[in-house]
Amino acid sequence: MTRKNAASQKKSLNSENAFHYMMLAPFLILFFLFTVLPVLSSLGLSFFAYDMISFPKFNGITNYLRMFNGDEVFKKAVVNTLKFAVVTGPLSYLLAYLLAWFINEFNPAVRTVLTFIFYAPAMIGNTVFIWQVIFSADSYGYANSFLISSGLISEPISWFRNESYNFIILAVIQLWTSMGISFLADIAGLQNVNPELYEAGALDGIKNRWYELWYITLPSMKSILLFGAVMQIQATFSIGSVITSLAGYPSINNSVDTVVSHLLDVGTVRYEMGYAAAISTVLFLMMILTRALIGKILDYLGK
């Protein structure tokens, strides 16, 4: 068993390798079919004019030129998307982590209940309706009826049509709905921090939980933190359909239109699929840059 000659060792290594390829194959084939191929064709489509009726017509970089010279809404949408990303992205990510970390202190039964409570927003498939009821523009909305009956306002406020409120309300909604996945991943990740490290840390004189968090817990789960960050980037930059259903498209003075809400309009209302693909590609690049930046930031953990 322990003494194998070189030839048979090589043979077993080869058969193990073959086995590994077999393990990877089902994923790779389906992933290529249903994800890689569509992404590639969408990247290609961004150089075509395509209205879903006539055959796609090659038009070079026209779609990209149009985005930067002439599509005023797109420029506003990029600025708004970045505003949402900067306000909600980091906050939602940190909040998800803090909650997972706080919960981790409790015993298993309590922890399960608390996980249930904090994951609840993600459980209800479509949560838009509750915000519609709360922030309804007439006096039937909970927010308006509360403010009117307590005498703070006399006229109902049209929350999503008012530029001084709509951004902040939508940011809070986004914050609250985008935490789910990284919250669960953080909980799972916290389970696997080696308890011996905490013990060693205590002996080395770590005196409060924040030091322990920074020097032991966070560095031990770096790879899960990266997962959470990527999912957060995805959720943050994809904000759009919720905004469209609450604030409409176009929103008042395009104040909360995002790249994705613009994209949905171009694609599903105007059927300019080539242009929609070009917008997606630019959004894709924005997310890749953000992802690279986050990778750099995570390298500083525990230092």
Added chain:
Amino acid sequence: MNKSSEYKRYTHSRLGNAVYFSFLIIAGAFSMLPIIYCVCTAFKPLDELLVFPPRFFVHRPTVENFIQLPAIIENLRIPLTRYLFNSFFVTCLSTFLHIIVASMAAYVLSKTNIRFKKIIFLVVQLSLLYNAYTLAVPQYLIFSTMRIIDTFWVYILPAIPSSTGVFLIKQYMDSSVPDSLLEAARIDGAGPVNIYFRVVMPIIKPAWMTLMLLSFQSLWSAMPSGTIFSEKLKTLPYVLSSISAGGIARAGSAMAATVLMMLPPMIILVVSQSNVVETMGSAGMKG
């Protein structure tokens, strides 16, 4: 169970504890809001649904909304049990296949030295960042080329290679399955199948339990558009949307149906999370 009883990790400052508990309570109340709202609305009689000013909580709870459901559903062209079966069949099978396929791929990407694994993993990560909406049209063309439009495959096949699952499990393996352990298993004569099922899968249980929840939940509420036409292949979300289409008079029943629809994912949530935590207990004993 309680780590601080084994050794003194650190002192809890009183201010820290106050901040900690108030944060948990405020965040908890905020997050339970929509579920409480749904449950309250589902038990509201019609006059309370229309009352002004609107009330958040229910005053005279009634099960009327639930009792009306069978009568509303009676008009469906095929029996409800068929939708129910379809939903469970599609969701459970896809989730199961997704976990197996994703964790096998993640294992290869995390723990072996096959060629191209770095580039494959990079593509998996990047694919998560491409806007899903734009992919619908090319995906539709692929479905129709494969001739799987209007079959169960449209639900199942695209759900299997979800990048989120591979990414999550790969990251989890990177930090929690030590290479030395796999090496030891190999020296003990364990073949790759044994290593994968007996050594790796038990360690990463928190990750695949989490994945089970994420996958179940998203498939349970999924409603593929333009790819399923036969009524006998449709799932529960279609029924739910046809009830909600009934307008304000059916608002209570629609909410009752929504609440019922939430139950299976909630059960999965509790099952998966209590398992995530249980693994912690056994891992602690090993240490």
